[in-house]
Amino acid sequence: MALLELKNVTKYYNQTIPALEDVSFSVDEGEFVSIIGPSGAGKSTLLRCINRMVEASSGEISVDGVISSSLTKKKLRALRTKIGMIFQHYNLVDRLTVIENVLHGRLGYKSTLAGILGRYSQEEKNQAFQIIKILGLEEQVYKRCDQLSGGQKQRVGIARALIQNPKIILCDEPIASLDPNAAKLIMDHLRNISTEMGITVIVNLHQVEIALKYSDRIIGVNKGKVVFDGLPCDLTAAQIQAIYGSESEDVSFDLGERHAG
Amino acid sequence: MQFEESIKGWAQLADTTKDKKIMSIIAPPLNKASIAMRAILLILLALTIYFFASIDYQGVNVLKGLADTFNNFMTIFLHPYAHRFTLGEAFVNVMITLGLAFLSTLIGGVIALFLGLLAAQNLAPKQVTNLIKGFVAFIRAVPTILWVLIFAVAAGLGSAAAIIGLSFHSISYLTKAFSESFEDLDRSVIEALMASGANWWQIVFQAVIPSSLTYLLSWTFLRFEINFANAVAMGAAAGAGGIGFDLFMAGNFYFDLREVGVITYLIIGIAIVLEVVSTNIKGRLQKST
Amino acid sequence: MRDDIFTKRRNDNLRFFLVLIILTVGSIIITNYDVIKGFSSIAKALIWGGSNFYPDVKSLRILPEILPKLQETILMSIAATTVASVFALFLSLAGSKTTRLNRIFSIISRGIASLFRNIPLVAWAMVLMLAFSQSPLTGYLALFFASLGFLTRAFMETIDEVGNNSIEALQATGANYFHIIFQAVLPASMPQMISWLLFMIETNIRDATLVGVLTGTGIGFSFDLYYKRFDYHAASLVVVFIVITVIFIEFVSNNIRRVIL
Numbered sequence: 001m002a003l004l005e006l007k008n009v010t011k012y013y014n015q016t017i018p019a020l021e022d023v024s025f026s027v028d029e030g031e032f033v034s035i036i037g038p039s040g041a042g043k044s045t046l047l048r049c050i051n052r053m054v055e056a057s058s059g060e061i062s063v064d065g066v067i068s069s070s071l072t073k074k075k076l077r078a079l080r081t082k083i084g085m086i087f088q089h090y091n092l093v094d095r096l097t098v099i100e101n102v103l104h105g106r107l108g109y110k111s112t113l114a115g116i117l118g119r120y121s122q123e124e125k126n127q128a129f130q131i132i133k134i135l136g137l138e139e140q141v142y143k144r145c146d147q148l149s150g151g152q153k154q155r156v157g158i159a160r161a162l163i164q165n166p167k168i169i170l171c172d173e174p175i176a177s178l179d180p181n182a183a184k185l186i187m188d189h190l191r192n193i194s195t196e197m198g199i200t201v202i203v204n205l206h207q208v209e210i211a212l213k214y215s216d217r218i219i220g221v222n223k224g225k226v227v228f229d230g231l232p233c234d235l236t237a238a239q240i241q242a243i244y245g246s247e248s249e250d251v252s253f254d255l256g257e258r259h260a261g
Numbered sequence: 262m263q264f265e266e267s268i269k270g271w272a273q274l275a276d277t278t279k280d281k282k283i284m285s286i287i288a289p290p291l292n293k294a295s296i297a298m299r300a301i302l303l304i305l306l307a308l309t310i311y312f313f314a315s316i317d318y319q320g321v322n323v324l325k326g327l328a329d330t331f332n333n334f335m336t337i338f339l340h341p342y343a344h345r346f347t348l349g350e351a352f353v354n355v356m357i358t359l360g361l362a363f364l365s366t367l368i369g370g371v372i373a374l375f376l377g378l379l380a381a382q383n384l385a386p387k388q389v390t391n392l393i394k395g396f397v398a399f400i401r402a403v404p405t406i407l408w409v410l411i412f413a414v415a416a417g418l419g420s421a422a423a424i425i426g427l428s429f430h431s432i433s434y435l436t437k438a439f440s441e442s443f444e445d446l447d448r449s450v451i452e453a454l455m456a457s458g459a460n461w462w463q464i465v466f467q468a469v470i471p472s473s474l475t476y477l478l479s480w481t482f483l484r485f486e487i488n489f490a491n492a493v494a495m496g497a498a499a500g501a502g503g504i505g506f507d508l509f510m511a512g513n514f515y516f517d518l519r520e521v522g523v524i525t526y527l528i529i530g531i532a533i534v535l536e537v538v539s540t541n542i543k544g545r546l547q548k549s550t
Numbered sequence: 551m552r553d554d555i556f557t558k559r560r561n562d563n564l565r566f567f568l569v570l571i572i573l574t575v576g577s578i579i580i581t582n583y584d585v586i587k588g589f590s591s592i593a594k595a596l597i598w599g600g601s602n603f604y605p606d607v608k609s610l611r612i613l614p615e616i617l618p619k620l621q622e623t624i625l626m627s628i629a630a631t632t633v634a635s636v637f638a639l640f641l642s643l644a645g646s647k648t649t650r651l652n653r654i655f656s657i658i659s660r661g662i663a664s665l666f667r668n669i670p671l672v673a674w675a676m677v678l679m680l681a682f683s684q685s686p687l688t689g690y691l692a693l694f695f696a697s698l699g700f701l702t703r704a705f706m707e708t709i710d711e712v713g714n715n716s717i718e719a720l721q722a723t724g725a726n727y728f729h730i731i732f733q734a735v736l737p738a739s740m741p742q743m744i745s746w747l748l749f750m751i752e753t754n755i756r757d758a759t760l761v762g763v764l765t766g767t768g769i770g771f772s773f774d775l776y777y778k779r780f781d782y783h784a785a786s787l788v789v790v791f792i793v794i795t796v797i798f799i800e801f802v803s804n805n806i807r808r809v810i811l
Contacts, residue, residue, distance in 0.1 A: 318685060403792065403793055406770070410763075
C-alpha cells in the first residue's frame with residue numbers, strides 16, 4: 001500500500017484561480033520524489049497540504065493509511081510527528097543552540113508541561129547527539145544557530161526533522177539559499193536518508209538537473225496542475241518545456257546525469 | 262570524504278536508533294547573555310517587591326481604590342458631558358495643543374537636522390560627535406516639564422516657555438534618531454562623491470539627506486505624535502493652555518468627571534488619528550526600502 | 551522628459567514648503583506664540599540660569615529630604631514597569647498576529663493596549679488621585695497603566711518580527727501552542743523585550759517627575775515645592791539628581807543591551 005496518497009486535491013486561496021487543481025498521485029515507502037516547476041506553480045502549497053500546514057479546499061490526502069483532512073487537532077499533531085519538514089530559510093530559533101533546535105523535533109511527542117520546560121530524556125539527547133555527529137556538526141553542538149553558515153543551519157534543519165523518527169520528510173526548496181558545495185552536501189544527505197533509512201523524501205526543487213541527478217521519480221507542476229509524473233529517464237526536453245512554459249528558456253538543464261533508480 | 266562517511270552513518274542510525282550506548286551529554290554551558298537576562302529579571306523582581314514592602318500606603322484601601330477608579334472611568338467613558346465649554350471652544354483648544362506640538366516639532370526638527378549631521382560618525386570628527394551626543398544626552402535627562410518650568414521663569418508661563426521647553430526635548434530625541442539614520446548610509450556613496458571633488462555641504466545635500474529623507478520624515482512625524490501628548494501634559498502642569506489646561510481644570514479644580522470624559526475622548530481621537538497616520542507612513546517606508 | 555522630472559520635483563518641494571509655512575503661521579497665530587520673545591527668552595534663560603539656577607552649599611541641607619523621594623521615584627518606576635511587563639506579555643501574546651489564539655481575543659487585547667496608551671498620563675494621574683489621594687500608589691498606578699499600553703504594543707511588534715519562520719517549523723513537527731510559545735517565541739524575543747523594559751524604566755523616571763508635579767508626590771513634588779518658593783538653588787539640586795539618575799540608568803541599560811542583544 002502506498003505511504004502517501006493524494007486524490008483530486010484542489011486548493012483555492014481566492015475565488016477565481018486555483019493554486020492547486022485536481023492533483024492526484026501516490027508515493028511509496030523509501031521513494032525519493034522531486035517536485036519541479038516554475039516559481040508560483042503551487043509547489044509550496046502542494047507540500048504544505050500534505051501535513052495540513054495549508055488546508056486543501058477539496059480532495060483527500062491519506063498518510064500511512066490515515067485520512068488527514070478529518071483529523072482533530074490532537075490527532076493532527078500526532079500525524080505531524082511522522083512527517084518531518086525542512087525549509088528554504090531553515091526556520092531555526094536563531095538564539096538557541098544547535099542541540100536545543102534539534103530537540104525541538106521531539107516536542108510533538110511531549111506533554112504540554114514537559115515541552116514548556118524543555119525536559120528531554122537521556123535517550124532523546126543521545127539520539128540527537130548521534131544525528132548531529134553524523135551530519136558533521138559535532139563541534140557546533142552548543143553553538144548558537146546565528147553563528148552557523150547556511151549549509152550548517154540546513155543540516156540542523158535535517159537533524160530536527162530526523163529526530164522525529166519520521167516516515168516522510170518534506171523539503172521546501174532546501175537548497176535555494178545555499179552555495180553549490182553546501183547544496184550538494186545537503187542533497188547527498190537527503191538521498192542517503194532515503195536510501196539507507198527507508199524514509200520517503202519529497203523535495204521541491206527549482207533546478208531540473210539536480211532533480212534528475214537525485215530522484216527516483218519526478219513530478220512536474222505548472223499552474224497548480226501535475227503535467228508530468230514519471231522516472232527521471234523519461235523526462236524529455238519537450239516535457240520540460242511543458243512544465244516551465246515560457247520560463248523554460250531561463251532554466252538551464254543538462255539531461256546527461258540522471259539517478260539510476 | 263564526508264559523503265562516504267555519511268553513507269555509513271545513516272545506515273548505522275537506521276539500525277541502532279534503540280542503541281543503549283550511553284553518551285554523556287553535559288548540560289549546555291549557560292552563555293553570558295542568558296545569565297545576564299536572568300540576573301536582570303531577578304533584580305527587577307526584588308526591587309519591585311521591596312517597593313511594595315516599603316511604601317507608605319497612608320491607609321488607602323487598594324481594592325476599594327481600584328474599584329472607585331474603575332467606576333470613575335465608567336463615568337468618564339459612558340457619560341461624557343460638558344457644560345463649561347462648547348464643542349467649538351474645545352475644538353479651538355485642541356488646535357492650540359496641536360499648534361504647540363507642531364511648532365516644537367518644527368523647531369526641534371530643523372535644529373536637530375544640523376546637530377544630527379554633526380553627530381554622525383561618518384560625517385564629522387569624533388570629538389565633535391562625542392560633544393554633541395553628550396550634550397543631547399544631558400538635555401534628554403531633564404524631564405520636559407522641568408525644562409518648561411525653568412524657561413517659564415525667564416519667559417513667563419505660557420506658550421513661549423512651553424514651545425521652547427518641548428523643542429529642547431525634540432532636539433535631543435531627533436538628533437539621536439537623525440544621526441543614526443545618517444550613520445546607516447553606505448560609506449562608499451560618500452567616498453564616491455568625495456573622489457569626484459564634492460565638498461562637505463554638497464555631499465550632505467546631494468547624497469546624505471536625499472537618501473535618508475524618508476527616515477527623517479518618519480522620525481519627525483513620530484516625534485509630532487509624542488509632542489502632542491507632551492503638549493497636553495504641559496497644558497495641564499505648566500499652564501501652557503490648550504486642551505490640556507481644560508483637562509486639568511475639569512479634573513483638579515471642578516472635579517467634573519463627565520467633562521474629563523469629553524476631553525479624554527477628544528484627545529484619544531486625535532492621538533489615534535496621529536497613530537494611524539504614522540503607522541501608514543512607517544508601512545509605506547518599509548515597503549519602499 | 552528630463553526637464554519634466556526636475557520641474558516636477560521643484561513643484562513638489564515648493565508645495566511641501568508652502569504647506570509647512572501655512573501650518574507654521576497658523577500655529578503661531580492660534581497658540582499666540584511670540585516668536586521673538588520665544589527665542590530671546592532662551593538667551594535670557596541662560597543668563598538667568600547661570601546666575602541663579604545652580605546648587606549652592608546651603609541647598610545641600612535638603613539632601614535628607616530629597617534622597618528618600620528620589621529613591622521612592624526610582625523604585626516606583628521600576629515596579630510599575632516590571633509589573634506592567636508581565637501583563638503586557640500576556641496581552642501581546644494574545645494580540646500578536648503570529649501567536650494569537652483567535653481573532654476576538656486579539657482585537658480585545660489590541661483595543662486595551664491602544665486605549666491605555668492614548669489616555670493621557672494627566673488624565674490617569676488626576677482620576678487616580680481621586681481614589682488614592684497623594685499616596686505613592688497614585689503615581690505607581692498612573693505609570694503602570696501608561697506602561698502597560700506602550701509595552702503591549704512594543705512586545706507585539708517584537709513577537710511579529712521574530713516569530714513566523716520558527717513557529718511554522720515547530721507547527722510542522724506537531725508541537726502544540728504552549729510548546730511553540732515557550733520553545734520558540736519567548737527565547738527569540740526575550741532580549742528585545744528586556745531592552746524595551748529598560749527603555750520604559752528610563753522613560754518612567756522622567757514621567758514620574760511630571761506625575762509628581764501634578765499629584766504632589768515623589769521627586770516631582772520636591773522640585774515644585776522649591777520652585778514655587780523661589781528657592782532655585784534647591785530646585786536646581788533636584789534637577790542635578792534627576793539628571794544623574796537618568797544618565798546612570800541609561801548607561802547601565804546600554805551596557806546590559808550590549809551583553810544580551
